[in-house]
Amino acid sequence: MKILGIGNAIVDVICKVDDSFIDQNNLTKSTMKLFFDENEFKNLLTNLKIEKTVSGGSVANSIVGISQLGDDAGFIGKISDDEFGSNYEEGLKKENVEYFYSKKKEKLPTGTCLILVTPDSERTMCTFLGTAGKINENDVSSDAIKKSEIIFLEGYLWDEGEPKKAFDKAIRNANKVAMSLSDLFCVDRHKPHFLNLVKNKLDITFANEQEITSLIEAKNFKEVINFSKQLNKLIIVTRGEKGAVAINGNEVFENDIQKNLKIIDLTGAGDLFAAGFLHGYINKLSTKECLEKGTQMSSKVIQQIGARL
Numbered sequence: 001m002k003i004l005g006i007g008n009a010i011v012d013v014i015c016k017v018d019d020s021f022i023d024q025n026n027l028t029k030s031t032m033k034l035f036f037d038e039n040e041f042k043n044l045l046t047n048l049k050i051e052k053t054v055s056g057g058s059v060a061n062s063i064v065g066i067s068q069l070g071d072d073a074g075f076i077g078k079i080s081d082d083e084f085g086s087n088y089e090e091g092l093k094k095e096n097v098e099y100f101y102s103k104k105k106e107k108l109p110t111g112t113c114l115i116l117v118t119p120d121s122e123r124t125m126c127t128f129l130g131t132a133g134k135i136n137e138n139d140v141s142s143d144a145i146k147k148s149e150i151i152f153l154e155g156y157l158w159d160e161g162e163p164k165k166a167f168d169k170a171i172r173n174a175n176k177v178a179m180s181l182s183d184l185f186c187v188d189r190h191k192p193h194f195l196n197l198v199k200n201k202l203d204i205t206f207a208n209e210q211e212i213t214s215l216i217e218a219k220n221f222k223e224v225i226n227f228s229k230q231l232n233k234l235i236i237v238t239r240g241e242k243g244a245v246a247i248n249g250n251e252v253f254e255n256d257i258q259k260n261l262k263i264i265d266l267t268g269a270g271d272l273f274a275a276g277f278l279h280g281y282i283n284k285l286s287t288k289e290c291l292e293k294g295t296q297m298s299s300k301v302i303q304q305i306g307a308r309l
Contacts, residue, residue, distance in 0.1 A: 001098070002072045002282045004148035006140065006170050007059030007157050008132040009077030009101075010111040011084045014267070014306055015048040017116045022124055029118065032125040032156075032183050038109075041128040045114060054306050055091025056113055057132070058182055059154040061268050061307045064095045065275025065297055068309060071282060074098040074144060078135040084110035095308075100144045106131040115267055117305070123267045136162035137169045145173040149282060150203075152274070155182030158190055158197075171201050178204035180274055181211040188214060204234045204281070206274050212237055225252060236291075238273055244295060246277075246287050255291035258299040268307025273298035 022029050025044060035041040055064075060075055067073040075092060079085035081103045088110060092099045111132030116124045135157065145151055151174045158167055171177055179202050181187050187194055187207075194215055198205050205212075209221065212235070216227050221239075228235040228247035235247045243256040276297030280290030300309055 001074050001144070001148045003063070003066055003150050003152060003278060004074045004076065004100070004144055005059040005063035005152045006076045006166070007154040008057045008111055008129060008135075009055075009060065009075075009079045009088055010057040010113045010127065010129070010132055011088055012052075012054045012056030012113050012115055012267075012307060013045070013050055014052040014054070014115045014117065015050055017048070017118060019118055022116065022118065027116070027124050027126065029124050030122045031185060032127055035126060035128045038128060038130075041112070041114075041126065044126060048114075051117075052306055053087070054308055055088045056307055057111075057154075058156055058180060058271050059152055060092070060097075061271035062152060062180075062275040062278065063097055064092070064308055065272045066279050067095050067097050069275070069279040071279055074100055074148065076100045076140055076144065078106075078131050078139050079103050079110045080106035080108065080131045082109050084112065100141050101139065106134070108134065117267070121263050121266055121302075133159065134162060135166045137165045140166045140169050142169065142173045145170055146175070148175065150174070150176040150178055150278070152278065153177065153179040155180060155186045155190070155194065158186075158193065176203045177201060178206070178274075178278060180206040180270065181208075181215065184210050184214055187211045191215060198233075198235075199231060202233065204236070204278075206236050206270070206277070207238075208270060209237055209239045209242075234287075236277060236294075238270060238298075244273065244291050246291050248287055251287070253287045253291055255288070255295050258295060261299055261303055263302050264304055266302050267305075268301045269298045271307055272301040272309070
């Protein structure tokens, strides 16, 4: 197999809201908030009109994008044997992604992410991880990992205890490891661990400018470039309107954003960017071409609702 993703198996529930809903519920726009109380999460959902329900999760979205580009791709993520779990599995099968997980009835339900899209197209996420956050080393197939050219992990998955053991097992058995830092809150919560991963364990790191700046406590983007050059690994940074940059050893490649796009929803922009880049990488395209492919995929997804093309 070309690429195997390991991440949180989450069903995305997409709703349109106005800014006052964000304020009233004490949410921070454009970030992800984790809910630990199932009832509190359900209460948030009660007054909302659901636009769309899709199998999601950051790495799963990337893996589906890679499969849509014609590559042989698989995914590991924990679900429960419930309605959302069945929907999740069906969603992956429909996209020709091989799913390396056998669901069973769990104490917690399948994970859900409420994606609140405001009129300015920004998305604010409220996630109840459910059983997705309970992934452990037994859920991760060493065999599937060893047979993949590269594995792709998400920072959202990294947590103390069982998920960390699953993460470590995946890295130990992998031929090559790519990871997305996922979210600024995620980086701030696990800073020393993520820094160790980036420096010592990962071959490819995906981050946005905020995440990588926070990770290394940089004062400006020049410091990010210098840090990345010293690592001698592949670091890819998305910079919003400033495009994207890939640093590979001493070489720095830049790519501008596509102009005149009708932006509808920024959900999945980073996930599909990673999909395009990794598609290029596993098909031996140049770093510049990988950046172009990433930009092309993220440009497509932000002109529609939801994180899958």
